[in-house]
Amino acid sequence: MHQFRCIPLDTGFAEKTRKSAIDDFGYPITRRVEAGKTYPCRHCLTEAPADNGMLLLSYQVPKPRSVYGHPTAIFMCGTECSQFTAENTIPDIVRNRLVVLRSYDEDGMAIYDANELVEGKECDGTLQMLLGRKDVAHVNVHTARAGCMLCRIERV
Template sequence: MTSRDAFRLTALPAESFAPLFALDANALAERRIQRLAADGPGYFCRVGLGHVGTGSDLLLLSYEHHPAASPYRASGPIFVGHAAARAHPAPGEIPGAMRPGLFAVKAYDAQGDIINADVAEGAALESQIARFLRRPDTEFLHLHFARRGCYACRVERVD
C-alpha cells in the first residue's frame, strides 16, 4: 500500500446518538426512530463497526451520511448499539465483522459527487479502496452494505 492509497475507516461518534437512548417510545416515534433488541446476528452498529450481541438494545434510525450540497446528498437506515464505543480502526484495518459482507464502494470528489463505484467482497475491500484512492480527484469513500444498500462507514485517506 502506497501513501496515496493508505486509508482509515471512520465510525460514527457515539455522543451523537447517546441522548436518543434516553427517549421514551413516543419521543422516538415522533423522530421516526425504532428501539429494538437484537434477536440474533446481523445488526451492524455504525459506531462500534461490529455486530451487536443478541439481546442488545439498539436503535434503528435514518441517518444523513452524505449531507453534501450535491444531487448525491443521501440518508438511510442505520443501527446504533446502546453500549457501543466508537471504533478507531488502525490505518488499513478492516474490522472482522465486515469481512464476510458484500459492499458497494462509492468514491466522492470534493464537491460530494460520485466519481466511481463498484462492489467488493469484504475480504477484498483493501484492494478496492486502494484503487479508488489512487485517483487524485477522490476526496473520500463510503461503504454500503450492497444487499440492503445501508450505509456502513466512511473511508478517509491517511497521509
C-alpha cells in the same frame, strides 16, 4: 499503501440519539431485540448482538454534501459502545457482506467510474485502487443488497 481510516458515527450523536430515541428526521427509533442475531453498529463498527436491543434509525449521511447525500437506515448499539478508532483496518461490518464502494470528489459529486461492487472480505485491493485516485476525496461503503451506509473511508 494508502493510509486510511473508517469514519464511524460521532460519539456525541450516538449518545444524543440513544437518550432522545428520535432519529435525524424526528421519527421514533425502533429497538430490535432478537436472541442470537447480530446487526452492524455504525458507532463501534462491529457485528453487535441484538439480545439486549439494537437501535434502527434513519440517518442523514454527513458526506457528500451534495445531491448525492441522502438518508440511510442504520443500526446502532442500544447501549454505550466504544467508537471504532483503528486506522488502516477494514471493520468486520464491511468484511462480512457484499458491499458497494461509492467514490466522491471534493465537491461531493459522485465519480461514476469509481464505484465498485465487491465482497467485503476481498475489498482491500479495490479500496487501495480507489484511494490512489487523485479525484477521489472519500469513499462511502454501503451494503449491496439493502443499500444502507456502513461507514465513510478517508485517507489519513
